[in-house]
Amino acid sequence: MQTALIGIDIGGTNIQGVAVVDGKISARGKIATRARQGAATVIADLVELVHKLAAGKKIQAVGLGIPGLLDAERGICISSCNLGWQEVHISRELSRRIDSPVLIDNDARVAALGEWSQGQAQNCRDFICLTIGTGIGAGIVNDGHLLRGARWSAGEAGHMILDPHGPECACGNKGCLEALASGTAIARQGRAAAAANPSSLLAKSNDIDAAVVFAAAQAGDRAAAQVVATAMTWLGLGVANLVNLFNPRLVVIGGGVSLAGEQVVAPVRAQVHRYAMKVQRETVTITTSSLRDAAGVYGALELARRGL
């Protein structure tokens, strides 16, 4: 009987899934994340998605990327702001409904697995995958090992404090990298720039997000360019610190913000060149993800594969 391996990436907005049969992708699916309806609804939706992707084949294993704090060994989501979850025994709950092992990991680490197996970091033993969207998370691979930390919480690069007097972060601290350079931070700074500069292109938008700010900057709008320059200066400083700490061969920037391409990579490269140490800066290549929003789902698939 044919078997299916399934990868699922749970995002704050959408849940994406993919199935592999005989080494080839056999199905893809995408549904809305009904986080507000509670964990039971999301789990029921996951069961339905898994069955649809498996299309009657026996399920070998499911890999699941979850935005939040996990105990991956015990299969528990300890807490997730995006999903509103607290102590959800997701592996056990899902596993008994689909009669298959369910492996979980944090979304940032899962994205790194995706880059490792299918993206820019193939065959690389030392790299950092930085996912920049609503927040900033990192999956860090050193000498072929994905860092997990003592309690599965390594990689919180978004909460590296770079400016103790900087803007407030969702975590309660000030001046975290995430508060300075995430999509959320860029959007917030874009709205402030629009209010302060009524002639700015930004002031013409009703719904300023990071993409709007990058587009306005690209179009030559001075206020937007200033917002981008400031955020990317901080991002580059954060990446330089990571490069000094980890001495990676590669930094892959993914997540929504990475879609701005050279507007992100060029200033980050400049900062790394300026601030990283000689060997570190000579060793590293900075690039954006080529997987766009699929790093998570490919990584979840890899997680399932490793669980076999």
Add this chain to the structure above:
Amino acid sequence: MQTALIGIDIGGTNIQGVAVVDGKISARGKIATRARQGAATVIADLVELVHKLAAGKKIQAVGLGIPGLLDAERGICISSCNLGWQEVHISRELSRRIDSPVLIDNDARVAALGEWSQGQAQNCRDFICLTIGTGIGAGIVNDGHLLRGARWSAGEAGHMILDPHGPECACGNKGCLEALASGTAIARQGRAAAAANPSSLLAKSNDIDAAVVFAAAQAGDRAAAQVVATAMTWLGLGVANLVNLFNPRLVVIGGGVSLAGEQVVAPVRAQVHRYAMKVQRETVTITTSSLRDAAGVYGALELARRGL
């Protein structure tokens, strides 16, 4: 025939060595580092020290901790400010003179090996050993692996930039952790405080180093206490960033500055409690080294042992 395993820690001021025969320490030695006389002199001194420590026994392996940038695989010291070395093929040079394999690693990583094998981090799989003296370096162990990075340069925690407008660092950047909280930085700030506060205890000292500043702060001197408080606030912020990134079970603070004990540990704990994320701060214990200045030599011994 009995064999000897030898560990040597090269510091900017002294070279320490230890020999183990039949699993027991058989000899210890300490000589001055004659760095100014050039690499050839230091190598000749090392040969003499090794022979003295081995005391006629066959040398199985020598482990060597070196303050500087290395290619440990090829046994080359690429550069060392403290020793004035550039591209010194130290393993080859020493190895052919003593007829034994010579393994090298960076002094901060070697100190972590010392803590792992003989100190506070025994049986720990996730820890950071921060050595704070002239500079600041880190040896980081994650899931039982000592991080080396793509080109043996991981762990440069001293050059994590925390204040882009802060004091100049020896590396050329501004506001590196090392420029804010190393022994050198504390001494410099102590001298500035003495100049600005003629009634301070500090102003009575002709030779202000970090130990003098800590002692004056302990004795209630306000200017010294302010210097200590500022430096330890930055150190604690740096440690909190590391704790968020690595989620370690333990942070061991070693090096000269760690001899101030609670004056270092208490403010660092307070900052980690304030700035680190929940799981991270609940997982971690902050302590000073119990090995004092011997972490390096024990680590070098462990390096030799691993090389067998």
